[in-house]
Each structure stands twice: as structure tokens, then as C-alpha cells.
Amino acid sequence: LNHLNYQTLIATKAARIHEIGLGRPLLEFGIRRAHGKGGNAGARAALIGGADFTSNVGISHVLGYPPQGTHAHSMVQAFIALGYSELEAFQAYADVYPDDCLLLVDTVNSLESGLPNAIKVFEQLRQRGHEPVGIRLDSGDLAYLSIQAACMLDKAGFPDTTIVISGNLDELTIWQILTQIQGEAPRYGIEPDDLIGRLVYGVGTRLITSRGNSALGGVYKLVAIKKQGQWEPAIKLSETLSKTPNPGNKRVWRIYDKRDYATADLLGLGDENPQDMEGLRLHHPTDHTKVRVLYQDDIAEIEPLLVEVLRDGEVVYKNHTIEEMRQQRVSDMERLDPGVRRLIKPHIYHVSLTQELWDLKQDLIRSMRQ
Template sequence: MKNADRQTAEGILFTDQYQLTMAQVYFRMGLHEKEAQFDHFFRKYPNYGSHQAGYCINAGLEWLLDWIDESHFRDIDIEYLRGQKNRTGKRVFEDDFLNWLRTDFTFQRLHIRAIPEGRVVHSHVPLTVVRGPLAIAQILETALLNQLNFQTLIATKAARIREIGHGQLMMEFGLRRAHERGANAGARAALIGGADFTSNVGISHVLGLQPKGTHAHSMIQAFIALGQTELDAFRAYAEIYPDDCLLLVDTINTLESGIPNAIKVFEELRKNGHQPVGVRLDSGDLAYLAIQVAKMLNDANFPDVAIVLSNNLDELVIWQIVTQIKEEAPRYGVDARNLLKRLVYGVGTRLITSEGSPSL
């Protein structure tokens, strides 16, 4: 989308048609300046099918207020509305109403009270209260619900994942699976809800954070396609990022290839005075593999190397992983508590889409 088109689509016209037609009804009846109050709340907690939330985390307010400050009816918006026709060919919006929109309409005439972002909130409790001229408050409704409901939904999912992960480092990895630019709002909401970092570079820049990430299977595949090996790919990555070396080890075979090659590279890094960061598992039985990987790393004298887990994680999957590790790790001589402390969760699709409960 071109920048000019984005300004139009995401500006004051980021609303439903019926908000504008209702506003004209109020204008025609002389009700548009009457003081009104709109209470924003949600009726039901997110229900993910197999489990349900018992709270939500409020989010989205700052971006809504920024939108309110920047949005107004421009000449180009008024002319577009002036050109709208009904089924008989008559204009939908009359000049006097459009003149009111252009000269008297401003969201600054509204008074907004809201619960701060990051707070726990509950159903049927007003999160945001809007008071002011009826027509102006009415036109705000769509943008308010769009921005607050979505970010609250994602922040809630992030908080649940963070809680079940016992506070271990959590990274938001959902950019490629998100709903277009909703990825930015979703990443921000995930950070409010409990994620420590996001892989989204743009939103990290906006928020003053350092983005986090590893590398993809495609890097290993590229080296192999060019006649080299997984080990060559690992060595190349370690050469460029010796102090931030975190290797994805499941492209070929995690236990027979990925981890042995990673250990070779880690030993080379250590000889050169660098400390490897970790490995990432992105497929298979993550709990079983985490146990085996921890044992192999421990045996190679890398007890502090992080183990990042990813691949369709959510709070239920993480709970299952944690439970399985507690039950099975001792069988392999691995301390379950220490292993759980070195885990990092990279959460993508199921967080950024709030899988199972896509709306609030």
C-alpha cells in the first residue's frame, strides 16, 4: 500500500460506514452535540477450546490515544464522503453535515478515562469510558474497539504463556504468521503481556528495544545446496557472531548431526575466548529432545548454554513440555530443575493469532 493510501485507510476513515450514517442522523435530529457516555468492556474471557482464560491484560491504549491525536477529517476525506451515493443515486451525506465534520469535529472534545495498559482486567468491567458529544463518540467506537480489543487479546495470551513458563525468557516470533500489519500491534501487546523481546525489527526500533532472533533452516539448506555442510554453516555463523552464537540444530537430525556439530563449533568458540549462547529446537518431541540435548551439552561441559524451544508453542504445549521434563529427565541423569531454568521459549503463531480464541 502506498503511503498516501495508508494515511487515508488508517486515518479518520478507519471506521465503519454505519458510524458515519448514524452520526448524520444525530446531526439531522439535533442530537449530535448532546453529551453521551460509551463504556468499553468485554463480555467473555478468551476461550481456547481446551482451556479458558480467567482474566485479561489491558493493552492498546497508548496507540489509540496517538491515533486520536493524529486523526481528523481532511479535504480529501470530505470529498470522498461527498461523492457517496445511495441506491437511488442521491448523495448519502449532505453538505451541512460534511461542513460540521470538517470544521467542528475533533476527538479532543472527548473525555476518556481508561485502565492503564498492563493491568489485569475482568469481564463486564469498563476498561475505557468515553464521554462527549454523541456523534463524535459514536465515530470513535470502531477504532477504539479495533485497537484495544486486539492488543488486549494478545497481551492476555502472552501473560498466560509467561505464567506457565515459570518466568523463563520468552521471545515473540510471530511476524511471518501474523495478520499483515497486525503483527506490529500484536508484538507490542505480547511485550506488554510478558514477552521479553520480539524478532520484529521495526517494532523493536519504535519501542527502543533490541530485537532478538537466531537463524532459519534456510541458512543451513543454502550452505548444503552450495555443496557445503551443516558444520560449515554453523562455523560461518559463529565467525560472524562469535559472542551471540545461537544455532538451530534440527535441520538434518538434532541428536546425530545438529548437536554434535554445534558442540564442535562451541568448543572452537571457547578456545578463542567466546561464550556460546545456545541452541534452538524447532521440531519433534521438544521435551525429549531438550533432555537429550541438555545431557549432551552437559557432557561436553556446556551446562549454561541456553536451549530455545519453538514450533507452535502456547501455554498448554509449554505445560506439557514442563510436565514431561519433570517426569523423564531424571531417567537420563539430567536435573529437571536446572534444565527448566535454561529453557527459552520462542512463541509465534499461536500467540500472534491468539489461536483458538481469535477475538475478544
């Protein structure tokens, strides 16, 4: 439960951030703010959920993924403290990484010092036959600065360099930055889509800790117990209707409509099969007045979601690679209705109950109350 809750939370958060980012790469930058060793599982979950790379070198190594990040401020600071300049720090870095040269430009001042110095180094690199990768902005008004950076880089002949933005980003901040770029960039002669097309997001704290909603409330509740080979359903009452667990040995299915969008998730008892049901009655999980009926003609596919992992103490599940899980996430997400995917006040996608499960639940609640 400890592992499930956290990793599901972070994969979901990463999916939300990726979703708003207009397809641009997302780098997970959070290890320093992660909850101890949990950060490793979080970085892996982020990769599955929507991050393209992580700066967590250890977990990248374990997963066989290349880590991605930039140099630190300390590299530039060390040069300056020893009597050299930001330019010399950048040059030294470019000497070591001529083909991976991405420079963090805000140690002194992004527009007045960092960018002019980065452009000098990029020109020197090009003269030596290398193409620079880009720059990183880590403070200040990231929308404004990225527009100005794009102007300067374009003018200097580097219209294709990447602009990494970072600094307390999350899905809402990125959304706001993109909106601001779309409105502001044309005033400076920059095509917003061109600028957005060179952005990369570095997201740390607010991804790895899902800041603001740092826990997913998954619980372990007994729902059935075997008595002489038969499942006996179990229940627990609660003052809050939605907290009363659904009893019994159950299955869950996802039902796709003719548009190939998921239209409902349906929870039923283990011996039920929605394929066999003529008029599929979907009960709202708690509101007894709401029942929806689906006919097989309206249904494109019924996908069983429950996957067997353990049988008699043996693992019967084949592990998937990160890449396979990423693909699964992409194809699952594509089959969700845009209304459900909305970032703020999305359409709530309830997990409905079959008639049989609904009846069982009501019976058990009644018998417990007596």
C-alpha cells in the same frame, strides 16, 4: 475498539504463556503468521503482556527494544546446497557472531547432526575465548529432545548454554513439555530444574493470533448521553442477560482484601465512592440472588481503575514506556489470587455492580419492557 480488542487479547495471551513458563524468557516469533500490519501492534502488546523480546525487527526498533531471534533454516540449507556442510554453516555463523552464537540444530537431524556440529563449533569458540549462547530446537518431541540436548551439552562441558524451544507452542503445550521434563529428565541424570532454568520459549502463531480464540468480544454500546449537562442513562435489551449493557456514566474500582489480593472489581455510577460506603453491597452482574457484603475493615485498598485519557478532545494522559507497562502488568498480576490465575477452569472473577447501579439497571429494563 479495533486497537483495544486485539491488543488486550494478545497481551492477555502473552500473560498466560508467561505465567506457565516458570519465569523463563518468552520470545514473540509470530510476524509471518500475524494478520498483516496488525502483527506490529500484536508484538508490542505481547511485550507488555509477558513476552521478553520479539523477533519483529521493525517494532523492536520503533520501541527501542533489542529484537531477538535465531538464524533461519535457510542459512544451513544454502551452505549444504552449495556443497558445504551443516558444520561449515555453523562455523561461518560463529565467525560473524562469536559472542551471540545460538544455533538452530534441526535442519538435518537435531541429535545426530545438529547438536554434535553445534558442540564442535562451541568448542572452537571457547578455544578462541568466546562463550557460546546455545541451541534452538524447532521440531520433534521438544521435551525429549531438550533432555537429550542437555545431556550432550553437559557432557561436552557446556552446562550453561540456553536451549530455545519453538514450534507451535502455546501455554498448554509449554505446560505439557515442562511436566514431561519434570518426570523424564531424572531418568537421564538431568536435574529438571537445571534444564528448565536454561529454557527459552519461542512462541509464534498461537501467540500473535491467539489461535483458537482469535478475538476479544469488546463492544461499543451507548450507556449514557448528556441532556442539558446531565447524564441520562441508556440501555439496550438482549435475550441474553449478560449481554444487556450496564447503563449510566460509571466508574470502576478494584478492591483488595487484607492479603493484598484483588477480591472484587466494582462498577458504580459516576458520583458514587466506595470509600464512603459502610457495608459495600456487591451485586453479581446478572444473578439477582447473589449479593456479597464487604466491610471497610476487610479492605486493604480501593483502587480506581478508570483513567482519564481525553478531556474536551485533548489528550490528558501521559504515555508510559513499555518497561513501565511491563512493571504495571507484573505488579497487577501479583495481586491476583492464584485461583483466578489458574490456566484451566480458573475461578471466575466477576465485575460486580453497586446497589445504586443494580437498581438503575433493573428500573431501565422494566421501563424498556413496557
